[in-house]
Amino acid sequence: MKYRQLGNSDLNISEIALGSWLTYGGGVDAGTARDCVRQAFDSGINVIDTANVYAHGGAEEFLGATLSDYSRKEYILATKLYFPMSENDRGLSAKQIHKQIDASLLRLRTDYVDLYQCHRYDDETPLAETMQALTEVVAAGKARYVGFSEWRAEEIQAALDIPDVVRFVSSQPQYSMLWRDPEAEVMPLCAANGISQVVWSPLAQGVLTGKYRPGDPAPGDSRAASPAMSGFMDRLNDNELLTAVQRLRPIADELAASMAQLALSWVLRQKNVACAIIGASRPEQIIDNAGAVEITLDPDVLARIDAALEGSIQS
Secondary structure, three states: OOEEEOOOOOOEEEOEEEOOOOHHHHHOOHHHHHHHHHHHHHOOOOEEEOOOOHHHHHHHHHHHHHHOOOOHHHOEEEEEEOOOOOOOOOOOOHHHHHHHHHHHHHHHOOOOEEEEEEOOOOOOOOHHHHHHHHHHHHHOOOEEEEEEOOOOHHHHHHHHOOOOOOOEEEEOOEOOOOEOHHHOOHHHHHHOOOOEEEEEOOOOOOHHHOOOOOOOOOOOOOHHHOOOOOOOOHHHHOHHHHHHHHOOHHHHHHOOOOHHHHHHHHHHOOOOEEEEEEOOOOHHHHHHHHHHHHOOOOHHHHHHHHHHOOOOOEO
């Protein structure tokens, strides 16, 4: 495993992070999920990413129980808030930030998280209120650093313009070969202000692994075939996209890499990306994904990737 500094923090994080959206505490049975966490540690992964809303608290509860077997110094723990936890509990108000961090810490069985992230921007709460509450959470020792997910450049800049509050060190956007929107504005702004990218869906919900072939049913052991985890995979009906992804296979073969490793190494080529979050449902996926850190893509390979995906890239 290789490691990178997370923004203007003292966190040295693995280039691959283990996520828990749709999987742990939900779509993956507990025994297999524990095996995945064990394999992540064995592979040198030290970042565990979750959110209060994942499995409606179930992911945090699972991780709290599972991570109790490990020293707290062995891993970097990140969670989030914003989405509804009840009819009245949502958003980034000061009340919610203080309430939800305490609830997350209780489920996670820890005194602090290393990274507390705003899962989305809250248009209904003054940004100054959000930033002051996050500052209080850090001052209280409940979070070491703060970040955000899927904020627009103007929202990030507005937070940077508020004086005497805690500074963000991380951004968590969707980013992959197929979804490049953060490159235009978010990455340059973040790079200039000590904020790293911790990207989600670098494999495009598994599409970039090449397992989904045009015209064929989804493999029985895939996320798309799982009733609990297939709700966000509408692009699998796009045969033109799936055909384009298959054109990447010869490129991966020439590099002696899996399709997943090719996709992850493409994301990690960006200096502003600190790590890529994977969502593994089997330990062997983690072993494969971790191997991406050893792959370097030269300009010719990058150009061939762009040519293969022409017409399928969203940016």
